[in-house]
Amino acid sequence: MAKICKSSWCLLILAIVLQLVHTCICLSEPDLLIQFKDSLKNTGALSNWDAKVPSCKGDQPNWSGVLCDKGNVWGLKLENMGLKGDINEDALSQLKSLRTLSFMNNDFEGPLPDMKKLGALKSFYLSNNKFSGEIPADAFVGMLSIKKIHLSNNQLSGPIPSSLGTLPKLMELTLDGNQFSGQIPDFTQERLINVNFSHNHLGGQIPASLSNLKAASFSDNSDLCGAPLEPCPGPPERKLSVVTIVLVAIAVVVALGAIVAVIIILSRRKKAPQLGDAPAAAAAPQGHNKPPSEDLDRLEKGMSPDRGSEGKKSDQNIKLSFLRDDVGKFDMSDLLKASAEVLGSGMFGSTYKAALNTGPVMVVKRYRQMNNVGKEEFHEHMRRLGRLSHPNVLPLVAFYYRKEEKLIVSTYVENVSLAVQLHGNKSRGLSSPDWRTRLKIVKGVSKGLLYLYNSLPSLIAPHGHLKSSNVILNENNEPLLTDYGLLPVVNLEQARDQMIAYKSPEFKQNGRITKKTDVWSLGVLILELLTGKFPSNFLQQGKGSDTDLPTWVHSVVKDEWTVEVFDKDMQGTKHCEGEMMKLLKIALILCEPEIDNRWDIKEAVDRIEEIKERDDVDDFHSSYTSETDMRSSRGLSEDFINVPMNG
Incomplete structure (x- = not known):
């Protein structure tokens, strides 16, 4: 019996010693990165990863795709490298300073990596790969520091994980271009500013917490409804009783009779018009409320735009939104009064050359294939394009938004x-x-x-x-x-x-x-x-x-x-x-x-x-x-x- 006890004590002491030894053996960052690399395929772009060379020297990386901060690896930026294979989360989880990962534009396949093992991450970018399958509902539980998650253009399916709605610091989430289905879970984060659920198979009502987003964030999901999209269908209306229907019909008949009587009385009082009593233009509304498309249609058919009687422009001009301050301002009536010609007609619409009476020659492009984009989103995107400035990029001058069509104005180039x-x-x-x-x-x-x-x-x-x-x-x-x-x-x-x-x-x-x-x-x-x-x-x-x-x-x-x-x-x-x-x-x-x-x-x-x-x-x-x-x-x-x- 004493021998057994002694043996048990020996085994216990040996186990403790082994645990202490295991705890003390910590792989270096280069060793962990090599371990991670060994799980990948097609790693030619990582040929300079060498365990004999430190991965970081201060803030400067010695290895391709490694981001360094004070001698430690805080990020991996392995984009456009044709990488395949498995992502070794266990090796990455031991990189204590790791805060950001980007494996965008590669060829990773299969299920999404177990991101919960990387709980200290602040951002990860896995867009434009071939990840597929469903993501477990609790896939992101415990990622309390995560701010940016980008999973666009993969082949992910099933419902959107509900754990995404519980991440307190989440600011960006892009899930577009996948095969997600079902309803969108509720998101309560106040800092959520960049979200995209478009081009999936989602349905049901959009959560109220996301109703302030742009409509484009939900486009190409045919079964989604609710703000900012079209309202969801209401509950079926109750059938009216026979008595109610009869009463409504009587009221309608009485109302119609009253309207007819008023019309007859007014027509008898009205003086028959005499030829030449007033110009024909007087019958037209005084404000220029008609859209510019009517005048542009006439121009496209080779006719002069309708400029009103005596060639006077309308009192109520349609305003253009200008993108540049170095061009003199003008409005739609100035364009329609300009000496104009049709330069061509392409797949998206027609292009016009307009020589302003006071100012430069402009080119107006008319687009009719943009009626799915909202006004706020279109304005924001045009302002973004309007800020571009390069010798080899034609700058935009102004634009005009209507639901049915859009106009984009730029300066005319002589050649x-x-x-x-x-x-x-x-x-x-x-x-x-x-x-x-x-x-x-x-x-x-x-x-x-x-x-x-x-x-x-x-x-x-x-x-x-x-x-x-x-x-x-x-x-x-x-x-x-x-x-x-x-x-x-x-x-x-x-x-x-x-x-x-x-x-x-x-x-x-x-x-x-x-x-x-x-x-x-x-x-x-x-x-x-x-x-x-x-x-x-x-x-x-x-x-x-x-x-x-x-x-x-x-x-x-x-x-x-x-x-x-x-x-x-x-x-x-x-x-x-x-x-x-x-x-x-x-x-x-x-x-x-x-x-x-x-x-x-x-x-x-x-x-x-x-x-x-x-x-x-x-x-x-x-x-x-x-x-x-x-x-x-x-x-x-x-x-x-x-x-x-x-x-």
Whole structure:
């Protein structure tokens, strides 16, 4: 018996010692990050993660995607890296200073990670992946410090977890672009300022606590109702009794009889009108209450706008909302009085040129595919676009809001669009742009696009409709981007049918657009500039639904990189073939169907800026980088989205 007791005491002491040893053994931050990395796949972008090198040196990281604060890891920013596999929450939970995570624009699949294990997080961004399945109701219980949760554009389903409504510090929540169903739980947080439930399968009444949000936050959920959307149907009305119906019918008959009697009496007192008693215009209302669409309809049909009798403008002018202070103010009547012409009619509406009597020439674009957006949201988005300022982005001057249509006013640029320069000059007896001009246009467009990415970080596709007809050239052939940033305010059904972003390979394959969708559009535009081929012609010529301009270029250069692919009308190409070939290969990488193989916008601009007007040597076959080398040098994306530097 004594021996048994002694053995038991030994076992107890051994257990205590082992527990103490386990407690004392703490993995370092580099070891924990390597452990986390080992759970991932396709980690080429993390090649400089080395346990022998400290992950942080003060506030400066030694490893890619690591954010440091006083020598500790406080955040991971691993975006646009093509990462797959599992997220090791256990390893991350031991990083005591970790406060923010961003794994956006990767290829993670399966259930959402167990975020409860990371209770100290202040923000995490998992948008634009392939996470799927239902999220448990208690998935976020205990995350008392969390402020920002971004889960947009995944494949998550089932009800929205009720624990989201219990997070006291939550300020941002984006769940749009998933497959959530059921009712929206109640949210009581007063600091909740950025919320998006759009593009799901939600239904029922919107909680009163969310009724002050914009309607766009709930769009594309056909069964949702209540403020800020349409009111929910009321309870069925009780059937009226027979006696009530009879009494109501008698009252209606009596009322109708009284109305008829009054009309007869008034008609007898009224003097028969004499021809020429008053001008015909006197019958019209004195205030200009009719919408400008009526005058614009007349203008579009080639008729003069109706300006009232004797050409006088209305007393009650329709006011435009101005976005710039350096342009003289005018109103709708000034536009309608201006010398005007229809410049063109596109998929979204018509474009007019209006030369004001006192002031510059303006361009008015009329949009009829934005009637799902509310007035407050539209005003806010236009003001956001109005703050943009870049040499390669056409500034907006003013706008006008009506439920049925919108007007956007910008300054008139004397030259024509890039589409006309490339494809319409022959019919006008003009020469096509030479290589030097085309390279200048490519560099200007790419810099303008990079500016949009940096200035509109919350938009997945900051331009969304980049094509040659939306690039205007000024008198110096400097390109100006137009029709940018409209993706959030165009009706989704029309956007999917007509906007370039929704023609991208990723939308055709996966039904989504990404941060590299505009990059794909830029690649197609460069191919159009180099080949002189109009992109949409391939589909129109019936060559098959999978045939597009990048596919055609690949077919031409499949066996040999040949200058035969370039536009034969392009002048000034002597001793430039090597640089032209470099740009062609850049364009093909930007047009890669696989998003992982496509450069981000920052690297695309850097590579384009390296292109010169002339070859360094005459033998261009030795002067351009091979396609394989260019692919292997694909860098990391610097287009991160609002991961807070202070948590």
